[in-house]
Amino acid sequence: MMWTLNKGHLVSLAALCAALPTTLAWGAAGHEIVATIAQIHLDPSVAAALCEVLPESAKCHLAPVAAWADNIRMRMRWSAPLHFANPTEDHPSQHCEFGGKGWAGKPGMHILGAVQNTSMWIRNGLEGEEEALKFLVHFVGDLHQPLHLTGRDRGGNSDKVRFDRRLTNLHTVWDSKLIAKSLRTISRNYTHPLPSQKIESALRGTIYDPYIRQIMHEGILGRFKSEIPAWLACPSELSSPPHRAYPLQIQTLRESFPSTTSLQPSPPTDDSLICPFSWAEPLHALNCDIIWPAELDEPSYAGRQPHEYIELDTPQYSGVIKEQFIIERLLAMGGIRLAAILNYLYGNEDGNGLRVNMDFDGFH
Numbered sequence: 535m536m537w538t539l540n541k542g543h544l545v546s547l548a549a550l551c552a553a554l555p556t557t558l559a560w561g562a563a564g565h566e567i568v569a570t571i572a573q574i575h576l577d578p579s580v581a582a583a584l585c586e587v588l589p590e591s592a593k594c595h596l597a598p599v600a601a602w603a604d605n606i607r608m609r610m611r612w613s614a615p616l617h618f619a620n621p622t623e624d625h626p627s628q629h630c631e632f633g634g635k636g637w638a639g640k641p642g643m644h645i646l647g648a649v650q651n652t653s654m655w656i657r658n659g660l661e662g663e664e665e666a667l668k669f670l671v672h673f674v675g676d677l678h679q680p681l682h683l684t685g686r687d688r689g690g691n692s693d694k695v696r697f698d699r700r701l702t703n704l705h706t707v708w709d710s711k712l713i714a715k716s717l718r719t720i721s722r723n724y725t726h727p728l729p730s731q732k733i734e735s736a737l738r739g740t741i742y743d744p745y746i747r748q749i750m751h752e753g754i755l756g757r758f759k760s761e762i763p764a765w766l767a768c769p770s771e772l773s774s775p776p777h778r779a780y781p782l783q784i785q786t787l788r789e790s791f792p793s794t795t796s797l798q799p800s801p802p803t804d805d806s807l808i809c810p811f812s813w814a815e816p817l818h819a820l821n822c823d824i825i826w827p828a829e830l831d832e833p834s835y836a837g838r839q840p841h842e843y844i845e846l847d848t849p850q851y852s853g854v855i856k857e858q859f860i861i862e863r864l865l866a867m868g869g870i871r872l873a874a875i876l877n878y879l880y881g882n883e884d885g886n887g888l889r890v891n892m893d894f895d896g897f898h
């Protein structure tokens with residue numbers, strides 16, 4: 535089943551959310567927001583090329599296929615582990631290893647491998663391109679939900695909390711509750727179009743259009759603008775000097791775990807242009823810094839009664855996340871990286887690194 539969040543479908547969306555298993559990735563809205571931000575940053579020739587690959591029902595847009603991989607997860611069970619990564623001995627917030635101690639599960643069968651695999655699939659022109667594209671759009675989204683990068687408490691699914699007094703779990707808070715709250719509280723002026731045909735034509739009349747306008751105006755063209763080149767960089771093993779955007783260079787990591795030890799090295803998922811491991815590493819660190827409230831580290835927490843579960847819709851938790859624009863940054867990063875990967879895979883320019891199209895008809 536495929537769904538979109540058109541204006542008239544609020545009721546069915548609510549029903550759907552109630553029915554969805556809590557292990558789902560970013561809610562459908564999160565995935566569609568990432569896909570729409572990507573759509574905004576495609577080169578026109580790439581958007582046209584994608585049109586030929588996408589199913590007709592998607593009307594040349596990435597968002598309608600963005601939640602597909604969750605919808606088929608039960609039918610294609612083999613794909614389930616590809617939505618997340620479980621770094622071994624990773625237990626935010628006590629310690630925060632990301633792959634230094636290896637990975638749970640079959641080698642390569644995690645989200646980092648999935649991003650690499652699906653992009654290679656497309657680059658090599660293998661059969662099944664439409665499916666690979668739909669997976670790629672989804673997995674780049676999941677990569678930017680930090681709870682998909684840790685195995686602690688099943689990515690927070692087992693951590694009972696409250697949000698706006700309702701019983702929920704930590705994973706769901708990050709999948710959808712924080713996004714839903716932003717949609718409810720967004721400033722009215724974003725219901726008006728932005729003065730850019732390129733941006734507006736990527737919007738589809740959904741309930742989250744105002745949120746995308748805000749992320750574009752205040753984020754991508756505002757406080758994130760200077761960060762974007764670093765979002766697109768990979769610590770290349772080929773180029774020197776290595777890019778300084780990340781404190782931990784992948785070479786260093788590999789060198790510190792020589793293959794003679796019993797430890798698995800970091801997954802060989804990165805190349806000089808598409809580097810899911812290097813992108814994921816600082817996102818995973820958010821689990822240790824801000825995502826797990828200290829109360830959940832108390833051994834007695836699991837024995838609490840429902841009325842004692844901690845509330846996360848507070849100035850100290852959701853308030854700080856909003857103030858720091860953390861969800862907006864994650865959604866923007868996901869969209870920018872997805873656009874850049876697609877511009878590379880479907881563009882005909884010789885690759886001088888990943889890039890996005892920022893030509894917004896003079897709006898900046």
Ligand SMILES: *[C@@H]1O[C@H](CO)[C@@H](O)[C@H](O)[C@H]1NC(C)=O
Pocket residue numbers: 650651652654655658
């Ligand atoms: C993707 O993964 C599948 C299953 O592990 C493997 O057979 C295939 O060769 C991989 N393809 C690419 C292009 O990496």
Ligand SMILES: *[C@@H]1O[C@H](CO)[C@@H](O)[C@H](O)[C@H]1NC(C)=O
Pocket residue numbers: 721723724751
């Ligand atoms: C909308 O309102 C917010 C809050 O007042 C403001 O920061 C922002 O710049 C406005 N956006 C536009 C596009 O005018």
